[in-house]
Amino acid sequence: xxxxxxxxxxxxxxxxxxxxxxxxxxxxxxxxxxxxxxxxxxxxxxxxxxxxxxxxxxxxxxxxxxxxxxxxxxxxxxxxxxxxxxxxxxxxxxxxxxxxxxxxxxxxxxxxxxxxxxxxxxxxxxxxxxxxxxxxxxxxxxxxxxxxxxx
Amino acid sequence: xxxxxxxxxxxxxxxxxxxxxxxxxxxxxxxxxxxxxxxxxxxxxxxxxxxxxxxxxxxxxxxxxxxxxxxxxxxxxxxxxxxxxxxxxxxxxxxxxxxxxxxxxxxxxxxxxxxxxxxxxxxxxxxxxxxxxxxxxxxxxxxxxxxxxxxxxxxx
Numbered sequence: 001x002x003x004x005x006x007x008x009x010x011x012x013x014x015x016x017x018x019x020x021x022x023x024x025x026x027x028x029x030x031x032x033x034x035x036x037x038x039x040x041x042x043x044x045x046x047x048x049x050x051x052x053x054x055x056x057x058x059x060x061x062x063x064x065x066x067x068x069x070x071x072x073x074x075x076x077x078x079x080x081x082x083x084x085x086x087x088x089x090x091x092x093x094x095x096x097x098x099x100x101x102x103x104x105x106x107x108x109x110x111x112x113x114x115x116x117x118x119x120x121x122x123x124x125x126x127x128x129x130x131x132x133x134x135x136x137x138x139x140x141x142x143x144x145x146x147x148x149x150x151x
Numbered sequence: 152x153x154x155x156x157x158x159x160x161x162x163x164x165x166x167x168x169x170x171x172x173x174x175x176x177x178x179x180x181x182x183x184x185x186x187x188x189x190x191x192x193x194x195x196x197x198x199x200x201x202x203x204x205x206x207x208x209x210x211x212x213x214x215x216x217x218x219x220x221x222x223x224x225x226x227x228x229x230x231x232x233x234x235x236x237x238x239x240x241x242x243x244x245x246x247x248x249x250x251x252x253x254x255x256x257x258x259x260x261x262x263x264x265x266x267x268x269x270x271x272x273x274x275x276x277x278x279x280x281x282x283x284x285x286x287x288x289x290x291x292x293x294x295x296x297x298x299x300x301x302x303x304x305x306x307x
Contacts, residue, residue, distance in 0.1 A: 011286050014286075017279075054183070137272065138272035139270075140270050144267075
């Protein structure tokens with residue numbers, strides 16, 4: 001019966017370990033992602049600054065890691081007109097537990113293109129990916145916002 | 152006697168986790184959250200029903216395992232079945248109801264002109280669940296084999 005007892009102990013360790021890892025990684029990813037979502041309360045999530053013939057569309061995200069594991073976060077923001085990529089920006093960073101970072105994604109487009117992006121022919125795409133537990137657990141979100149709803 | 156008590160306690164734990172808890176969660180989940188989950192294509196009621204059916208069956212098998220002789224075929228079969236069903240429940244849970252996703256569930260939802268696709272990668276927990284299942288089956292076989300050896304070696 002000794003072998004079965006040893007196996008029983010191994011099973012218990014694996015179950016407790018995987019349950020703990022699942023809770024820690026789930027909680028960490030939830031904490032980071034909930035603070036990463038663009039705020040839609042006060043003001044627009046996507047700010048547009050026009051400078052002559054050029055317009056900058058700026059998205060600011062301030063993720064906070066209130067979890068217990070480091071998180072590798074990557075974000076990308078694309079602007080498209082009729083499915084063609086007009087502008088793109090991306091950022092990658094590692095958030096250690098307790099840390100906070102400000103991420104600014106900027107799309108530089110022609111001033112006349114802004115109107116096309118925000119009508120039915122255009123779209124904004126945001127890709128957000130969070131990896132933790134040594135990149136073994138991942139969560140990704142792809143948001144495709146059609147022109148009329150993007151503003 | 153200790154085996155029987157442990158089996159009943161295990162059965163109650165399994166019943167609470169896989170039958171009672173899902174039913175209560177479904178009953179007391181705020182309607183707007185339930186609607187959001189449903190709009191993403193996740194069949195909440197259907198998944199809960201599957202979980203409850205498997206949970207009831209798993210409870211019975213868990214309790215049965217504690218009341219049969221370790222050297223009996225019933226012990227071996229119930230041990231293997233309970234290990235397999237626990238693995239199945241884990242795969243269903245980590246796949247958000249989709250067994251074929253094998254730890255990589257995804258869903259798509261539309262909100263006010265935006266299409267949002269969400270996906271997760273939790274394959275590591277599926278791999279661990281497979282290893283645990285194999286170890287549990289091996290443990291059951293070892294216990295069954297050892298008990299049969301003791302029975303066969305004892306004088307008639």
